[in-house]
Amino acid sequence: MKKFKPNYDEGMWKGAPESSFVKAKALRKDETQAEKILWAKLRNNQLKGYKFRRQHPIGLYIVDFYCHQxxxxxxxxxxxxxxxxxxxxDKERTQNLETDGLQLIRFTNKDVMENLEKIISEIMIKTDEIFHSHNSNQSL
Incomplete structure (x- = not known):
């Protein structure tokens, strides 16, 4: 079977260098407690059926969680x-990611540890906003 080789310049990696994939793998092994807790709620399409990836390379960055859809x-x-x-x-990073057509939301470790249900609710609201915005743009 031929090994899948993604197009790193387009798609969900936005030109990420191959070295970022090695670093991302190491970061997945050394996640923070807050990342573990949130990942337990995002993994396996648990949040409204959306697939999230953790420690995902995008361009020059490795983001904590990413939903390509x-x-x-x-x-x-x-x-x-x-x-x-x-x-x-962080401000520059956010601007660069937004320039690539991505939306970004930030939480603190403390928020995740102390207010997980509120964080999940905010993420769900954001996913609904993006979904409805995308669908209304397609119908125009």
Whole structure:
């Protein structure tokens, strides 16, 4: 059987270098507690039937969670994201991902650990917004 070789320049990887796939695999093995908790709710198409991937390479970045069908990125931020330098990097990262046509939502580790049901509800609202926006654009 011929091995599937994805087109890294298009599709869900947006030109991610092959080295990102090695790094992403390592990140999946070393996930935070908050990532484990949220992944338990997103994996296996549990959230409205959408397939999410974790530690997914997109362009120059590796995002925490990604749903290609919705072009939705979910980021879980630790305390270091409160440092001014990281705030600037996160802002640039968000702008770059949005330029690629993706939508991004961020939560803190603390939010996931303390308010998981609220986080799931916010993600479900976002998935509905994207779904309805996509469908209304197709009918025009």
């Amino acid at each position: 919705l072009k939705l990125v979910i980021e879980i931020d630790g305390d270091y994201h409160n440092i001014q330098e990281q705030i600037e990097k």
